[in-house]
Every structure is written in C-alpha cells, then in structure tokens.
Amino acid sequence: MQEQDKYQEFIGRAAEFIPHKRIITDYLRTLAYGTDASFYRLLPKVIVQVANEAEMIRLMGLASEMTLPITFRASGTSLSGQSITDSILLSLTPDWKDYEILEDGKKIRMQSGVLGGDANRYLEPMQRQLAPMPASIDAATVGGIAINNAAGMNSMDTYGVMDSARFVFLDGTVLDTGSEESRSAFRRSHATMISEIESLSQLLRSNVELSKRILRKYEVKNTTGYGLRSLLEWDDPIDMIARLMIGSEGTLGFISEITHNTIRKYPLKASAFLVFPDIRTASIAVTRFKLNKTPVSAAEMIDYFALKAVQHMDGVPSYIAGVPEGATAILVQAEADEQSVLESNIATILTEIEDLELVVAASFTDKPEEYQAYWNIRKGIFPAVGATRPKGTTALIEDVAFPIETLADALVDLQQLMQKHGYDDGVIYGHALDGNLHFIFSQGFGSPEEVDRYERFIDEVCDVVVDKYDGSLKAEHGTGRNMAPFVRKEWGEEAYAVMLEIKRIFDPHGILNPDVMITRDPKLHISNLKPMAAVSDIVDQCIECGFCERMCPSRNLTLSPRQRIIGKRELALLDGENQQTFADEYDYMAIDTCAGCGLCSTVCPVGINTGDLVRQLRHDRHASREGMSEWIANHFGTVTTAAKAAFGMADISHGILGSKAMGAVTRTARKLSGKKIGYWSPEMPTAAPKLITTDRNVTAQDSSDNKLKVVYLPSCASRTMGPARGADEQTSLVDKTEALLKKAGFEIIYPAGLKEQCCGMPFKSKGMFNQADAKAAETVQMLLEASNNGEIPVYCDTSPCTMQLKDHLDPRIKLFEPVDFIHTYMMDKLEFTPVDEKVALHITCSARKMGLDKKVVEVMRACSTDVVIPDQITCCGFAGDKGFTTPELNESALSSLAYQVEGCNSGYSTSRTCEIGLSHHSGIDYQSIVYLVDQCTRQKAKPSA
Ligand SMILES: Cc1cc2nc3c(=O)[nH]c(=O)nc-3n(C[C@H](O)[C@H](O)[C@H](O)COP(=O)(O)OP(=O)(O)OC[C@H]3O[C@@H](n4cnc5c(N)ncnc54)[C@H](O)[C@@H]3O)c2cc1C
Ligand code: SF4
Ligand code: SF4
Structure with missing residues (x-):
C-alpha cells in the first residue's frame, strides 16, 4: 500500500471512535500544532486530539497494527525537537486535567495534562510544591516534564520523586505501578519483557567498569539517552521500567497519570545576587557550595552577557547595570523554618566565599516581593536573550553539565569556544550547583555556511563536554533530535548497545517517536531546521x-x-x-x-x-x-439608539414567540444570511430602560455635609442593554449602580455629552485605530470637564472600557472600574453581610490585565461565604460582539463553565456583554458584581454623638 493510502486508512479507522473535529489534516493547523519550542520543524500528516486513556490505547494499537510512527504532544514547550513528527501526532486535549491531593499534600496524583504551575497552585494551601522546577513550569504538563525528566532550579527531578505512574504501552497494556494488582497482572502478561529487562540489568551489574561509569555519570545531571541507572538502582523490574520511562521522551510509551512525592515550601527565604569579577571565580564559589554542602537551596549562574540582557527587567537591583565587563553573578537562595536558622544559613554562605572577590557587596533580601522578582528575572533569561536576537534568526539553547570540580575550567573553555565560532552574543547561565549550564546564541539557518558554522560549533562542544570533561550533552532539556546523533559518543558502545536493546524491547518496530533519542542519521541535528521569517x-x-x-x-x-x-x-x-x-x-x-x-x-x-x-x-x-467607520464614530448616539431599538425589537419578538421558536427563527435567519445576522440566545439583553441625559444628576441620600462626589460613566453597553428577559433581577445596571453609589453617600455627576461618547473599544477591536483613538480622546476630554480636571474620581461600570480609556487617560483623571472603586471607596462606608450561598465569579480579562484579580476576589469574599472561581477559564471569549458574530469562540472558551459552577445560584462579573455569554453557557444568571454588593450591604450606622 502507498504511504499516503496508509495514512488515509489510519484516518478512516481513527474516525470510527474519534469525533471528526478532533482529526486535523488542514495545512494551517498541522503546521501550528506540529511546531514546538525547538528550532526544528516537521509537518505531521495528521493530528489526532486525544481526550482520554481509552482513546490513546486504541490509537496506539491502531498505529502499531499499521506500523505507522506516532509522536505524543502535550504543551509543546520542548526545546530539543522531541514533540514534532512528519507522521501522526497524538496531541492531548484539555481534558487531562484531573488531580487528587493525597496525604495532606505530601503526594499529588495528576493526569498527565495537568500543568506544573497549576499543580503548585493546588498544593499552595498545604505549603507544598512539585520538586521539578523548570522555568517552563507554568506552561509545561506534568507528563511532559516527567517524560523529559525536566528539572530546573531544584536539583530534584521526576526520577527521584515519582511515587507511581500509569503507563500505556504500544500493545495497549496499562501498567499502574501504584497498584499491586496491576503490577502482578503485568508480570504475568509481559513475562518476556520482564525477563529481558532483568537480563539487561544483570548484564550491567556484571560489568563492573560499566556500571561504575553509569553511576558516576549520574552524579552529574544527565538526560542524554535512556536512564540506564534505573537498571542498577532498582531491584524490581517493574520499578526499572517505571524509571526507564522517566526521560524517555515518548519513545517507549505514554504516561497517562503520575503521582509525585511533593516537597515542602519553606516559610522563610532569602536571596542575593553574589557578583564576582569573572566566571572562574563564580564557578569556584558554586563548587564550594556543592562540595561543602553549604545550605543553599539553589545557586544559579548568570554571566556578564546574561546580566546585560536582563538589566532592564523589573526588580533587577540597580547595581547590576554597572557591573564591570566579565562579571558573573550567582543568584543564591537560603531557606528555613525559623529566622535564626535562616540568618545562620546566610552567614555560612558568606563565610564560604569571604576570601573571594565580589564586585558588589553581598546583600540578601528576605522580602518575598523582592526575592520573587529575582527568581522571575532568572526564569526570564532565555526569553530575554531570545528577544534581543537579530530578526530572522533563532535563539538556540544548549544544555550541558560538567562534574562540579571541573566547572571553572569547563566554563572558561565554553566561553572561548563561543568566541572562536563567532557567537559573540552568546550567554552562559543556569543551574550551576548541579554543574548544569545553558548557553544561548542566535543562529540563522538561511545559508549553508551558517548551518555549517553551527555544525562545527556543536561538534567541538561535544568534544569538550564528552572527551575533555566526561560531562553530559543534555542535562534536562532531553536528547531530542538535537543530541540523538551524539548519544553513542557520550555513552560509548556498550552502554549504547543497552539503550538500543531497551528501545527494541518497548518498541520493536521503532514507531514511537522515531529518531528522537536513538537515530542512525548523523546529521539529524542539522536537519529539518525551522525557518523564522x-x-x-x-x-x-x-x-x-x-x-x-x-x-x-x-x-x-x-x-x-x-x-x-x-x-x-x-x-x-x-x-x-x-x-x-x-x-x-x-x-x-x-x-x-x-x-x-x-x-x-x-x-x-x-x-x-x-x-x-x-x-x-x-x-x-x-x-x-474607513468611510463607514468614520460615519459610525461621528454618529455614535444614533448608532447606540438604533442598537437599543434592535434589542427592544428582539425582546418583543422573544416575548411573542418564546425562547424555543425565537431560537429556531434566528438560527435559520443567521444561516440564510451567511452568518451576517448575529447569534441570538435567550440570555440576550432587553433594551436599557431609559437613555441617560445630563439632567439626570442625582442627589445623594446622605444629606450630611460630607457628601462625596463621583463622575459616573455608564458604558455604551450599559446604556443600551437592560437585563435579560426572564432574569430574576430586572433593575438595569445604571439604576442599580446609582442606588449603590447613593447608599455609600456619593453624589453622582453624569458627564455632559455622554450620549455621543464611547471608550473606543468597539473600534479598536476591529482595527479601526483612528476612530478608536478619536473616540477615546473625546471621552477623556469629557471626563476631564466632568471631574473638574480630575478632582472628582470617575467610576466606569464596565472593566474593558475602563482599561481601554486608561491607555488614553489624562494623568489627572482618577478612573476606576467597579470593583476597584468599591474596594477603594466603599468598603469603609458600607456594612457588608455576606450572603450564605455559593456564587460564581468571572474575573474579566481586562480586570486581570489591570492587576485587579486580588481586589475582585476580596470584594466578592466580603459579599459571599462561598465564591467559586472556575479553573482554566481565562477570557470568556465574548469579546464585545464576538459572542454575536462568532459565538463558537464564547462556547469553546466556556465549555467547562456549567460543570464548574454547578450548585451556584448566581454569577458575577464586571462587563455586561461578558455576562450574556456567561449566563448562556452556565445556566445561571450572571450580572454585575454591583448587584451583589448592593444586596449584601447597608449604610454604616453613624457613630453616636
Ligand atoms: C522558555 C523555556 C524554558 C524552559 N526551561 C526549562 C528548564 O528550566 N528546565 C528544563 O528541564 N526544561 C525546560 N524547558 C523545556 C522542558 O523540557 C519542557 O518545557 C517540558 O518538559 C516539556 O513539557 P510539555 O508538556 O511541553 O511536553 P511536550 O513538549 O509536548 O512533550 C515533551 C516530550 O514528551 C512526549 N510526551 C508528552 N506528553 C507525554 C506523555 N503524557 N506520555 C509520553 N510522552 C509524552 C513528547 O512526545 C515529547 O517527546 C524549557 C522550555 C522553554 C520553552
Ligand atoms: S514568545 Fe510570547 S508570543 Fe511567542 S510563544 Fe512565547 S509567550 Fe507566546
Ligand atoms: S484571544 Fe486573547 S490570548 Fe488569544 S491571541 Fe487573541 S489576544 Fe491573545
């Protein structure tokens, strides 16, 4: 059968149990999903999005039966080209997110698609965290981290902290190493595999020289090739298999679930940049920390060029910008339970280096916001350096490790090598305590000469790392395609033969992620290079x-x-x-x-x-x-009046036809119009009750002399949209806001000319930049006048509009969105009695971008004893009018909402349009937070005279 026909058959047979929309063959998406963070690129023939283990088993079985290569993909943050393929890509859907916290957080069981950062968030209340800490932890999955044996700034990797896992092998067998029953069944069903693994273990154990070398090599961090130490360090072949899977990069099987032993988060921490005059002195300091077991929990090297790349980032101490050429920093961290221990640890660190020259006096900070900023800077080095590369080039990152006692010499060699090959912009940084350093340099692949330069450079790096220092060519980023041609060189013939045998035992036909880890192609590392236009x-x-x-x-x-x-x-x-x-x-x-x-x-x-x-x-x-946009901007009042009339008409029809018939009619009309008619849902707003005019200024209820004033800017959405027909609450947002402001004692001022104004967002989102800027500028001018040149604070009832205006704001204006205003001005003026019911909260993307997440949660917690914030939902996707024009975006973004807000009676947000979609996709009424605040507050009693 022709190759193309085989893939067609695979697709046809996969379609028998995978929904059509999860089988992707179009050019754009095969390209998009087929690309990872590495500098390699392959175009898969087909991508199947896999939603659960049962599907994975069937797909693996099918590929195995048809001997078609498969590659797994999780978040695609791999750097060595291990999650790309030109065959079948099995990509995880968002469904693999289940987790369970065990033993008060000492363990966590997770499906493989849980993001490392999410796992840490779940563990936070128990002051626990995952041990592996790659800089990519917020984006990478626990399955991807385990299968790459990614580590990061903590010396512990998944090999060392895995409690148990659930693996799927090519023949469809599932092995759950945490279940005695599953282990026994596997021993029975896979007797040949078990005995072959035992034989390999025996072979290594009987070869004293080789086994010594293997164990010695793993004293240094290493992810080149398969984890041979598992055959020496474990006695039960099931445990050997489990550890071989760690770091196997999808070439031996699939991990569907993993349980980690977590590590403690110490309550007290302190960090410092120790800046030495050169990389050799910095290396000596780290070597001492390691060999003398100095109480540092992390020591990250940042060389001169890396310091230059990050010197402008937030939180970088000012002295970094002035360090002399060649200076190299070690970012260290000390941790403890008690202050006295922390101080003693710091003192020990300083004593360790007291005879070494520092170019800046050492200064530890124990302020969380400061040391957190230091570590964020460290995490941001690769991207920061990548961002400064010349256009059209790629930022390459290598990942080597040296025995710690050779670190100083090895790094000097590495620096010289980069200079020799013309990588003058190259930086060196990384996990120095583990002897593991990354070097980044920009590389174009546009000409054969450039590819040749890269090849010569890598050849020499391999010579230095392997021949001179017996180090690791990959210490945490995985062998991938990048180092696959050099695995034999690093490990030698005997060890490599064992690796080939491992691959044969698990994958006899070589269909699991071929070429990754094991390859016959000596030029694989310079093949399939990614273009970067x-x-x-x-x-x-x-x-x-x-x-x-x-x-x-x-x-x-x-x-x-x-x-x-x-x-x-x-x-x-x-x-x-x-x-x-x-x-x-x-x-x-x-x-x-x-x-x-x-x-x-x-x-x-x-x-x-x-x-x-x-x-x-x-x-x-x-x-x-452009002309049409201009007309709309110049006749905004007419347009909003028309929009309001349209909502009114739609509501009348809704009232007459009922939701079901109205839904059918509007769906048909939308279809016939080629989707030019917007999507209608029963949660659609009615028309806002009355248009606001400037003569509607309200006198505050509180008639004391202490009257406060506020300029109220209702957004165009609030001016046109009323509550949904049938919603429990029928008061319009403007009326509700007025009531709340009055209750808190504010006198309300409506800006003159409001009817014609808008923040400009509806124009900006469509790329009508001129009109957006013009409308925003007019509104800002209007607010300036209404607020008496910024004397009076301005309240806007919609978060996205507030954010848009903030981009254009006159610095004199104090502009607030609802929660920010309530938090700043009302918490002390109103008495809050939280409702004793479960309520859902949607933090709008604009509130998040304005950094208001914490305030939103605080205000909601003052209003309810049980606030549910759905996980994994970021922006609701309604996006002003996308909910009408592209409703599938809203549907997809909120696909898990209804399930997550089960048991809630109501939901709250700060954007009227977002609330339409949130109500539609949750089955509960969403409305502005203002309604809840009004419901659960009353005026504070005046202190008696
Ligand atoms: C900016 C940046 C910084 C990084 N920093 C670090 C760092 O500090 N330390 C470090 O060690 N790494 C780092 N990495 C790379 C790191 O290895 C990956 O981020 C991570 O391990 C990959 O996880 P992923 O979910 O993206 O997996 P993917 O990239 O999707 O896949 C990883 C590999 O595992 C396979 N695979 C994926 N899921 C499974 C599964 N469930 N079962 C079997 N095979 C599977 C894939 O085929 C592939 O071979 C960094 C990456 C980036 C982009
Ligand atoms: S650099 Fe920024 S935009 Fe590009 S993939 Fe990374 S996060 Fe996304
Ligand atoms: S939808 Fe939002 S997060 Fe996604 S690309 Fe657009 S702006 Fe970025």
Missing part, C-alpha cells in the same frame, strides 16, 4: 515557547497566540495558490477567532500581545471601509 515588529521577538497558550480563549477552538504567529511566519514564506488557501484558513482561525483580550501578553516572557497583531491584520482587512 520576520513578519511584524509586534511579534518578531517571539521565540515560540508556548507560554501564552494556556491563557488564550481560542486555544481549543482554532489557534493559540503562538500558533497565530507561526501561521503568520509561514504566510510570509508561501506564494501562489498555496498562499491563498493558507490565507483563507488563516482569516478565520487566526483573525476572526481572536478575542483580542491580550491575556497572552500577561504571561509572554517578551510581552507580546498577539491581539495587537490581529488588530493590525483586521485594520489591513478593513482599510476599504
């Missing part, structure tokens, strides 16, 4: 790390931010028919389904807001409709 200043710094993906509301519907950028880069490389087809797919998946929320920028290590790219693309697309 420059496309736009907004995104050219992107290193495709994938950190942004978890925040994106469209990630499960179409594309994530990283994938939008990957697609844009590909578009620049295509021409002719291919380009047109790709562009058509890109139009919907990248441009139409982006909510523009900008949440991607909040976690992007280089601050990229992919929403800005999308708005720019919308701008280019709408350029021909």
